[in-house]
Every structure is written in C-alpha cells, then in structure tokens.
Amino acid sequence: MEKDFKITATEGLHARPIALLVNAVMPFEAEVQLTYKDKSVNMKSIVGVLSQGVAPGSIVKISANGPDAEPLMQAVSEIMSTKGIGEEC
Template structure:
C-alpha cells in the first residue's frame, strides 16, 4: 500500500473539473484507491464521493493506493495534481 498527502493550492479547491480528471485518471487501474479528507474516506474512482468532500484551498488530503498497479496509479495522481496546479506533496 502507498499513501501520500497533498496540500491543495488551487484557489478553487478540488472542484468539479479537476475532480473529474482525477477520477478518470485512476479509474482504469485495478488497485483500490481512496481519498481521505477531515477523517472522511471516499473511493477516488467515484466523482460523487470526491465532490462530496468539498475540499477547499489550503486543506490537506491523503490518497492511498493498494493493489498490483499501485505505483503507476500513484505516479499518475502525482502527475495530474501537478499538471492541473491543484496542489503539492
């Protein structure tokens, strides 16, 4: 299992467009992937789950991946968070 924390730096927080891109990026992977925010955990492959968290600028999230392709999944998450200007590790 891999676990990584990010601080959201985007002024809009984790809103619909980047949340949708994150969900789309991790969905093809077979590993289980979760996002934790303020002690609430959701499946990162669920757009409704991610949006329900309401993550705003300056807050931290933790993403965990567990499975056979967890390393490549987490590399994709890292790449997308940086490319979209969402946050930093």
C-alpha cells in the same frame, strides 16, 4: 501506498479537477481512497470526492492498494502538479 497533497487550486477540489483525477485513476485495478477530515471516499467516484468539499489549502491523503498502486500514485502526482490542483507534502 499513500501520499499527502496540499490542494493549491484556488477553488479547492471542484468538479473539473475532480474529473481529471477520477479519469486518471479509473484504468487502474488498485483500490484508491481520498481521505479528508478523517472521512475516506472511493477516488474513482466523482460524487464521492465532490461530497468531501475540499477547500483550498487543505491537506488530503490519497492511498492506493493493489497490483498497480505505484503507477496509479505516479499518475495522481503528475495530474496534481501539471494541472495546478495540488502539491505533495
């Protein structure tokens, strides 16, 4: 299961929104990846996501695979929209 998001936060993906996203996905069993510019990282790793250097207006792909992938993606979508981080494409 995967979704694309356009990053709308004026600072892009920096420490605070990344921490919100990582904390949202940690309780889930599913593996979750964030892909930006053809490079994928484990979305459960703050350092991994930070290393992507995602700028405002960028499109990222979030993919989840596992028994609870669907609720994980719902949690990501909710955090993205309610915290002003990004919007689904």
